[in-house]
Amino acid sequence: MNPPTATxxxxxxxxxxxxxxxxxxxxxxxxxxxxRGETLLIEGDNGSGKTTLLRVLAGMLPASAGDxxxxxxxxxxxxxxxxxxxxxxxSGMNESLSVRENLEFLAGLxxxxxxxxxxxxxxxxxxxxxxxEPLRTLSAGQKKxxxxxxxxxxxxxxxxxxxxxxxLDRHGIELVNTLIAGHCARGGAALVTSHGAVRFADPRxxxxxxxx
Amino acid sequence: MSSTAxxxxxxxxxxxxxxxxxxxxxxxxxxxxxxxxLAWRRRGELFLPLLYALIVTALFxxxxxxxxxLLGRIAGGVLLVIVVLTMLPALDSMFRTDLEDGTLExxxxxPQPLALLxxxxxxxxxxxxxxxxxxxxxxxxxxxxxxxKVLPVLVLALLLATPLLVLLGSVLxxxxxxxxxxxxxxxxxxxxxxxxxxxFAAGAIAAAQSGMxxxxxxxxxxxxxxxxxVLAPLACAAALxxxxxx
Numbered sequence: 371m372n373p374p375t376a377t378x379x380x381x382x383x384x385x386x387x388x389x390x391x392x393x394x395x396x397x398x399x400x401x402x403x404x405x406r407g408e409t410l411l412i413e414g415d416n417g418s419g420k421t422t423l424l425r426v427l428a429g430m431l432p433a434s435a436g437d438x439x440x441x442x443x444x445x446x447x448x449x450x451x452x453x454x455x456x457x458x459x460x461s462g463m464n465e466s467l468s469v470r471e472n473l474e475f476l477a478g479l480x481x482x483x484x485x486x487x488x489x490x491x492x493x494x495x496x497x498x499x500x501x502x503e504p505l506r507t508l509s510a511g512q513k514k515x516x517x518x519x520x521x522x523x524x525x526x527x528x529x530x531x532x533x534x535x536x537x538l539d540r541h542g543i544e545l546v547n548t549l550i551a552g553h554c555a556r557g558g559a560a561l562v563t564s565h566g567a568v569r570f571a572d573p574r575x576x577x578x579x580x581x582x
Numbered sequence: 583m584s585s586t587a588x589x590x591x592x593x594x595x596x597x598x599x600x601x602x603x604x605x606x607x608x609x610x611x612x613x614x615x616x617x618x619x620l621a622w623r624r625r626g627e628l629f630l631p632l633l634y635a636l637i638v639t640a641l642f643x644x645x646x647x648x649x650x651x652l653l654g655r656i657a658g659g660v661l662l663v664i665v666v667l668t669m670l671p672a673l674d675s676m677f678r679t680d681l682e683d684g685t686l687e688x689x690x691x692x693p694q695p696l697a698l699l700x701x702x703x704x705x706x707x708x709x710x711x712x713x714x715x716x717x718x719x720x721x722x723x724x725x726x727x728x729x730x731k732v733l734p735v736l737v738l739a740l741l742l743a744t745p746l747l748v749l750l751g752s753v754l755x756x757x758x759x760x761x762x763x764x765x766x767x768x769x770x771x772x773x774x775x776x777x778x779x780x781x782f783a784a785g786a787i788a789a790a791q792s793g794m795x796x797x798x799x800x801x802x803x804x805x806x807x808x809x810x811x812v813l814a815p816l817a818c819a820a821a822l823x824x825x826x827x828x
Contacts, residue, residue, distance in 0.1 A: 430687060430691065431827055432827075441631060451690075451693040451694075452692060453689055453693075456687065456689075456691060458684060458687065459684075461683060462683065462684035462685055462688040463683065463685070464679070464683060464685065466620060467616065474614040475612050476688060477604070478604055478611060478614075478615075478616075479609045479692040480603075480604055480607055480693065481603040481604035481693075525603065544738065573660055
């Protein structure tokens with residue numbers, strides 16, 4: 371079933387990618403690529419530019435230099451939209467709306483993965499019982515799980531996960547690792563930032579290190 | 583040879599990103615629905631500006647004396663200004679919570695035209711803040727002895743002027759979203775832009791009051807509204823990008 375991979379460009383690659391804020395270099399130039407089924411771990415201390423890197427990759431910030439490729443073709447900011455899903459520090463969800471309303475709104479914006487519904491996605495992350503509760507009544511860890519449900523619900527093959535392990539208990543950390551593994555098995559790819567405190571499930575995952 | 587490679591790539595893309603992409607119309611409907619649900623949850627807050635407009639209107643007879651002729655002559659212009667001032671505070675918060683909780687980031691990353699989402703937000707904002715004001719206009723008009731023949735023209739002028747104000751306000755609100763305590767700043771930026779809107783709307787009301795044809799100023803308002811519907815969402819989208827980037 372697997373076609374040979376040699377002729378196929380990696381899902382995502384960055385070439386000489388750099389970002390500066392007010393002429394102050396934040397990271398880069400960086401060269402890396404992520405193939406389908408691969409996970410790339412981005413390590414670095416606080417303030418080393420991990421979050422900024424993910425925001426640049428998602429298309430939320432313009433890169434100062436360098437190029438970004440999807441499937442070997444240069445991808446501008448708009449052509450990346452919908453293919454990259456960002457799990458950031460901000461939930462991207464409204465506190466007054468219920469879990470279901472938030473997820474259904476996002477599915478309206480992005481579309482949804484084949485056969486996946488808001489209900490099914492919340493069942494995967496163990497918050498189906500809170501489906502109709504306003505988001506503000508959930509704990510920080512539960513909100514994180516809702517954000518993970520969003521990853522499952524929305525289509526998009528590149529996951530950009532910014533500190534996905536923060537606020538999660540041990541089961542939550544395992545859940546994140548299971549979700550990433552499942553996503554990679556479906557042919558997706560993930561970039562994960564970490565300040566290095568959490569052990570990462572996939573020992574084969576490649577690392578890049580940011581830092582001054 | 584290359585075509586087989588291409589089809590293999592397509593196959594892999596299909597396996598990786600399986601799922602239906604949302605259409606722009608569906609996305610706008612989802613956003614409209616969400617905004618209206620949120621507004622309904624906070625319906626008590628939506629009622630306050632109406633109360634404010636009612637009280638301010640009631641102040642005029644007290645301040646100017648209960649002279650029906652004087653009140654009737656100034657009623658149209660007074661109500662117009664009251665509507666503009668009542669709409670200001672809500673415009674300030676048009677994008678603020680969405681910027682703070684990251685919803686705007688999702689707008690940017692979604693495969694949808696940002697300007698279209700901005701226009702949808704304008705429509706939702708108009709429906710929840712301006713439309714109720716227009717609905718209570720007969721009541722406010724009665725408080726000021728507004729002549730019956732002027733009321734339909736006032737309502738018509740407001741139906742054209744208020745969307746225009748929300749469109750102008752959306753651009754400024756997006757620009758100011760990143761700054762804290764921008765309420766008075768937004769008012770200072772928006773009110774000069776509102777001057778032509780007020781002039782044309784007041785022109786129509788004055789013409790109706792003196793029995794003259796009032797279509798021309800209304801047509802100008804309509805033309806400005808059409809122009810703003812096309813241009814303001816684009817400017818608003820650019821401002822939203824700046825707000826999310828900074």
